[in-house]
Amino acid sequence: MRLFTFQLFAWLWVLTSPITALATHQVGGQIEMVAIGDVPGHYRIIVTNYLEDGTQGISRQSSTGTLGIFRISDNARMLTFTVQQTGLKAAVTYSNTYCASQRNLKFVVWTYQATIQLAPGTYNDTQGYYISYQTRNRNAGINNISNPDQTGFTFYLEFPALLQNGQAFANSSPHFGAINGEYVCIGDNFKFPFGGTDPDGDELKYSMVTPLNQKTTGQNTVSAGPYPDITWLPGYGPNNAIPGNPSLSVDPQTGELSVTTTQLGLFVFAVKVEEYRNGIKIGEVRRDFQLLVVDCPPQTTPDPAVQILNLPNIMSKTICQGDSAILKAAVDTTWNYQWRLDGINISGATNPTLTVRQSGEYSLVVSQKATCSKVGNSEVLTITVIGNDAKLSVAGHLCATTGSVSLYATSNVNVTYQWYRDGQLLSGLPSIDSMQTSQPGKYWAVLRERTLGCKANTDTAAISRSAAVTAVITSASGFNRICPSDSLQLNASGGISYSWQMNGTKVGTTSSSYLASQAASYVVVATDIFGCEGTSSPVSVTQLAAVVVTFDSIPGVCGPNVPAYPLIGSPPGGTFVGAGVTDSTFSPKLAGVGNHPITYTVKAAPECAGTVATRIAVVAPIPxxxxxxxxxxxxxxxxxxxxxxxxxxxxxxxxxxxxxxxxxxxxxxxxxxxxxxxxxxxxxxxxxxxxxxxxxxxxxERLFVPDAFSPNGDGVNDTWELFGIEAFPEAIVTIFNRWGEVIYSSGKGYSNPFDGTLNGTSLPSGVYAFTLYTVPQKPVIRGSLMLVR
Structure with missing residues (x-):
């Protein structure tokens, strides 16, 4: 039996018990990014979800999902958008329906889509961008990771910059077709061609990686990376996710998975699909899987024999488009039949015969109806339909008045070609698989097979001219003149890259702005996302002459209470600014005391920076x-x-x-x-x-010291006056009684003359001694005075 898996598929199965009918777990999923092809940056985003088919659980599944786009270089969020469910759920087809029903294996596919328009000029980071979709939860019965029922999914896709080297970069992510529903028999050597296809013909490389967990705990949350890995249990890892001899691996070129299992269980694993163009990686998709390994009973393996009707022993046939071929197998009423096209189960194709009208490799899987055992695989029958693969591809673009387009018709058989435009045969063209045109219209090719004479039409390519590129130059200031000692920013519009010319000579870069520093005639050529060009009308830029500004000196004034006076600057028309300034008058009273800078500014034009002269207006304090x-x-x-x-x-x-x-x-x-x-x-x-x-x-000239005074209250000589003592402000006078006790001390200065009292009590008449210190450099004066009552 061959190994079959799901796209981003997580088999949720507990070996010892059937899946509960009402349970619904997220089984897996994937993101695809498909270029619509009409306008650069126009994409269809497809999210494929695989779920357990639990009736009530499915009914609760959301009809929308939320995704985020982030920049790889710094994880900055660029966009959040919502995908909508596209239709009813589709069942996954099993080749051995008896075994699937015995194990209650039933899964459905839900597809979500959104159409988004991304601006190439915004998505121009050389490191690219990524889209993520986070959801939960996994099945509790998984055997190779820790806490599986608390572990979620992150679907992840990287895509390149949409604008590279000034040109729109066209790319779609890898595409993965339908999948089969199968389980793995222990000990069998299973293989499954799991590679996808790339719509652009890019090289795909495959590797085993650790699945991504959800970064947050909510359902369908949006958050930037990096995203956490799931936690492996001991003994497991990206290259030993399913134990075997050999363990699970992927062919790096073809994407074929292979394993010979040695252990029963439910196992998680993931594959990274990297996209290369010209040897350079431009994107990747991560796909998450789970496989159930069971013990298959050792029954006899059926051996189907298939042939093309009426062509025994011939394994291939070529038919004309519209004709059919009948494939037949040996009839055994105890067998289940399941036909496959290119390795994928065909829904409803469960009879011993199959009528086919499509090119491809057909094979048959048979199994016992009443026994869950190994299956038998037939040989491959190849059917080629003339014109079935007749597709047109287009390269190039028609601009408004220029450009050309090359059309290529593909076919896998020996045919002749006739080319048509708008229903008319284009005569004179060689019968080859390509043509070139510079005319709009609807093109297709009629292919005639040389042996059978079959005729087939390719699909139709509608070629049209894009609108003319309108290049426009505007100045940032609104005026086409350069201010003195400055430059003028010129802004271009109408394209995604630009080429500037000054007086007919190329200058500047591809930026949408250019700093003009000299008077000249400027032109810009704008290039749009298709590579079409448009040339602007010339813009003449002039240079304004420098302005020489003078400002007459300002006289200083004493105090603010003086009249206002005029300020004089040249050339006229400028602006005076400063404290106390009103129009062209300076008021000391308004300004107040101080040194006040006053400026006089003259502009060469209103948008220009002014030329400034400065004076200081001095309102001096009066000393x-x-x-x-x-x-x-x-x-x-x-x-x-x-x-x-x-x-x-x-x-x-x-x-x-x-x-x-x-x-x-x-x-x-x-x-x-x-x-x-x-x-x-x-x-x-x-x-x-x-x-x-x-x-x-x-x-x-000297100090006079009286030798007596009479403090008797008669108003005459009531205090001891020292005439000339004012000249000695540092003088100290001290008076003693007969016992040498101090009865009076003046301190410095003799401001309170001795009045014959002590503490308010009159002293008795008598002789009292004194000392008088006048200045430090003179000797002390000693003497006595008579107090007379």
Whole structure:
């Protein structure tokens, strides 16, 4: 018996018990991406789901599914879309129906589709893109993976960039035909030609891989990769998914699966189908499978004998399109019959004879009606139908006024060719399998077989011209002029790639934008997704002259309470901006005290950046001086004048300069003063704002200390006055009684003269001693005073 499997198929079977009638598990599935062929980027997405045929479970199966498209380079999501169920479920055909019914094997195929339009210019990443469809769940009876009932599926397909080297890249994913429903007998050498076909003639390579699990736990969720692998149980892996001698493997060129099993069970495995064009990988599809291995009773294997009616011992026949051939087998009422076309079970073909009208390789599988045993396989009968495979393929495209298309007619027999357009025979063409045209129309070929004389028409190819490419140039600024010291971005539309010309010379790249840096005539040639070209009207770009901007100086003012004054800039028409500016007037009052930058901006054109001149408007503070009106000192004293200034003065002038170490300092040193004097300080800040102040200094020649006073309240001589003490602000006076106790101490300065009391109590009349410290460099004065009551 040969090995038969499902496309993306997961056999869900528990060896020791039948599948529950109401259960429905996801058995497998696949994604296909078919180029519709009318417009680049127009695709039909097909999702094939294989399910257990549980009546109630199937009724709950969703009629839609959600898929995502992602960029391979960074897993960025490009699109989410929904596929819809296309029709009623179809049953999977078994060659040994008795054994299938005994084991309650019954599976259905549901197909979902969606038509999507992808923009080639958006899908241009060189690493390509992928589509994923995630669903769940697997059968709990699987024997080679961990937690199978908690493990889902990820159907996965990769496709290349749709725009390559400025041209649309046409491609469809591999196609996989119908599948048979079978189980595997332990110990038998099973083989199954599992390879698909590629609509574009690309090379397909096959390898065993680990199946993908679902990334999330929801049903039909959409999330970016990478996707997790299923978890193998110990001893299993991608190259030992089904134990055998040899274990399950796939032919890397043909896709044929083979295994000689050594262990009963239900086993998961997966095959990766990679798509190559000119030696470069452009895509892949991952297909997930499960196979049930059972112990088949050792019954006698039926040996069917087949032939073409009336042609014994001849294994092939050629017939004309519309004719038929009858295939017949030996009749045995104890046998089940199942005819196959190209290795796939033909639904309903269960009789000993079969009438065929289609080209292909036919074979017969027979099995015992009442016994579940091994099956017998017949030899292959080949039927060739003249014109059955007569297909047209088209290469090229007709642009609005240019272009050509090559048409190719394929046939696997020796035929002659006649070409037709719009129902009219194209005379003068050689009888070969191809032709070239530059005219639109509906084309087909009539094929005549040279031996039998059969005639057959190919399918019809409708060739039409695409709309003219309208190339248009617009400037990003809206004006066709270049601003001074700048460039102008020109934008092109109408195509997917572009060629720029300046004064008839090619410049730039294939980008849709170009930075024009000089005055010239610019043209762009736009190329659309078909490779058709259109040339724009010339766009003349001019260069604006540079603007020379001047801004008259702004006089500084003292304080904000001065009138506003005009600002003057050239050329006229510019804009003044800054604190205190209204139109072309500057108001110190609005601006306030400070240094205010004012700009004058003139644009060569409204869209241009302005040329800017800047001035500083100074509203200076008016200086102030904090200086006492007068002071006293003693003759020969040296001290520093310490006025407090505000308003940022920078010039200082004292008058007179007598006794000063410098008349131009802010804080001059008064040295060895000898007599009374008046000083005037005159200050100015950098703006010229001025302030003056005056101080009069009284100089005492000596200090007079009275030797008595009479604190009797008569208003005369009631306190001990020290005449000239003002000249000694650091003076300290201390008075003692006869026992040397301190009864008075002034601290620094003699601001509260001694009044003959101690703590508010009058002291008795008598003589009291005192000490007087005037300045540190002079000796202490000692003496006595008489207090008279």
């Amino acid at each position: 102030t001086i904090q200086l006492a009106n007068s002071m006293t000192t003693y003759k020969g004293n040296t001290f520093t004048m310490n006025p407090v200034y505000s308003g940022n003065p920078v010039q200082y002038q004292w008058a007179s300069a007598t006794f000063l170490d410098s008349a131009g300092k802010a804080n001059p040193l008064v040295m060895d003063i000898q007599n009374d004097i008046t000083y005037t300080i005159d200050v100015k800040n950098s703006t010229g704002c001025e302030a003056k102040d005056t101080i009069s200094i009284t100089v005492y």
